[in-house]
Amino acid sequence: MLSGLLALTATCAMAQDPLIQTKYTADPAPMVYNDTIYLYTTHDEDDAGNFKMLDWLLYTSTDMVNWTDHGAVASLKSFDWVERDNGAWALQVLERNGKFYMYCPIHGNGIGVLVSDSPYGPFKDPIGKPLVWQREHWEDIDPTVFVDDDGQAYMYWGNPNVYYVKLNDDMISYSGEVVKLAKNPEHYQEGPWTYKRNGHYYMAFASTCCPEGIGYAMSDSPTGPWTTRGYIMRPTAKTRGNHPGIIDYKGKSYVFGLNYDLMHIDTYKHHERRSVSAAEMHYNADGTIQELPYFKETTLKQIEPFNPYRRVEAETMAWGYGLKTGVFDKGGIYVTHVDNGETLLVRGVDFGQGAKTFTVSAATAKQGGLILLRLDSPTGPVVGTVKVTPTGSADTYRLSSCDISGATGVHDLYLCFMGEAVQDLFNLDYWMFK
Ligand code: FUB
Numbered sequence: 001m002l003s004g005l006l007a008l009t010a011t012c013a014m015a016q017d018p019l020i021q022t023k024y025t026a027d028p029a030p031m032v033y034n035d036t037i038y039l040y041t042t043h044d045e046d047d048a049g050n051f052k053m054l055d056w057l058l059y060t061s062t063d064m065v066n067w068t069d070h071g072a073v074a075s076l077k078s079f080d081w082v083e084r085d086n087g088a089w090a091l092q093v094l095e096r097n098g099k100f101y102m103y104c105p106i107h108g109n110g111i112g113v114l115v116s117d118s119p120y121g122p123f124k125d126p127i128g129k130p131l132v133w134q135r136e137h138w139e140d141i142d143p144t145v146f147v148d149d150d151g152q153a154y155m156y157w158g159n160p161n162v163y164y165v166k167l168n169d170d171m172i173s174y175s176g177e178v179v180k181l182a183k184n185p186e187h188y189q190e191g192p193w194t195y196k197r198n199g200h201y202y203m204a205f206a207s208t209c210c211p212e213g214i215g216y217a218m219s220d221s222p223t224g225p226w227t228t229r230g231y232i233m234r235p236t237a238k239t240r241g242n243h244p245g246i247i248d249y250k251g252k253s254y255v256f257g258l259n260y261d262l263m264h265i266d267t268y269k270h271h272e273r274r275s276v277s278a279a280e281m282h283y284n285a286d287g288t289i290q291e292l293p294y295f296k297e298t299t300l301k302q303i304e305p306f307n308p309y310r311r312v313e314a315e316t317m318a319w320g321y322g323l324k325t326g327v328f329d330k331g332g333i334y335v336t337h338v339d340n341g342e343t344l345l346v347r348g349v350d351f352g353q354g355a356k357t358f359t360v361s362a363a364t365a366k367q368g369g370l371i372l373l374r375l376d377s378p379t380g381p382v383v384g385t386v387k388v389t390p391t392g393s394a395d396t397y398r399l400s401s402c403d404i405s406g407a408t409g410v411h412d413l414y415l416c417f418m419g420e421a422v423q424d425l426f427n428l429d430y431w432m433f434k
Helices: 002-012 261-266
Strands: 024-033 036-044 055-061 067-075 092-096 099-105 111-116 144-147 153-157 163-167 174-180 188-197 200-207 214-219 227-233 245-249 252-259 275-281 324-327 333-336 343-350 357-363 369-375 382-388 398-403 410-418 427-433
Touching: 024 092, 024 245, 024 252, 036 067, 036 092, 036 245, 067 099, 067 324, 067 333, 092 144, 099 144, 144 188, 153 188, 188 245, 227 252, 261 275, 357 382, 382 398
Parallel strands: 024 275
Antiparallel strands: 024 036, 036 055, 055 067, 092 099, 099 111, 144 153, 153 163, 163 174, 188 200, 200 214, 214 227, 245 252, 252 275, 324 333, 333 427, 343 410, 357 398, 357 427, 369 382, 369 410
16 A cells, blocks of 8 residues: 555656556647647557557547546557557547548558548548558658648648648548658657647657657748757657647647656566657747657646546546456446555545535445545545445446545545455446535
8 A cells, every 4th residue: 555655746746757657658649629638649468579559549638637538539459451459559630620530550551531420429430541652661640630621621640751742621541642842840750749739830759769759840831941949858768759739729729649657657677558648838929849858857737627526437536546447348448456545536526515425336345444645645634535335347347336525625635445345345337425
């Protein structure tokens, strides 16, 4: 228990790095839609040595610090033509005219496209073949797509060269030839992220390997020439890889990237087990971008308080090191691998005038345990304790409640798990305060 608490306080004190702790996530592709951030990521398997990547994940947030896990929204199996059993590399998702287009590179098999009516999927392959595949080399990775003000959509990609095509309005085909940039942006390695902001065209990218930082180039035109203007984050020995995703959200700008900080809690032996982090970034008046220190040296501020007076999916958290998430047969996600001494943190919870009760939906085939609700730290004041008793099976969920006292105003909420069993105390579906 003590080591769990130490890991939590050691890694959570300065910055929320990384954003997701229940899985290894990489290659962040954030998309803002209807006031929510949809953060699509790739997925390094827990036992990955080299790249072992089978599916693409989705997380959502409205405050940048508390993220809800929606599981895998597409996988290599989404494409009938994919011959490989590995290689679900860096994607991007874009909304256009109410449809959501997911551009997925399959390393060594080209770039495919999936379409859905919802950002949560299901995503289906509308063309049954790669959108792009230059079979003479393996450079077709890391697609990024944006739509210019005149309605022309562009897809860029590539390592170590940059290619682009003009997508047709259907977003699932293109016109003209694949163009290779005559001159790469200086320091370019891979992972382009192209967008337009205040009349400037930007291409952020993972800079020359290794270690990779996040560089960026600007242009007056979507087809270049691109001039490197500096680093958003300099290469540092603190992470071997990086990969940008950039958004504006609720009046602020954010850069997402990747690192090995979660894995480093366990081991410094190198594996491709990466995690996504984010930092607020700032533009200068001339459109250039201010350089940031490494993720761990930045502080991610919560945009707005968290409302606990509704059904909150248990897989919503700011920190949950040691926990895992599973998928219900009927769909939906639950929290599992809840061990004695582990903690789930939800940041900046607004209890307002005061909460009176707490209810949790939990399942356990064992003897269950306790959830202590603490404020502001894993050893902070206990405002309620709920007992989870045996429900007969790990799939049979039952509601358990407790009274709450002393929870008013805005606090970080720690769900602290205790039980006689060392591991797998219970599974959690959702919770709510009243
Ligand atoms: O995640 C697999 C590959 O590693 C990506 O496609 C590259 O950008 C690098 O992050």
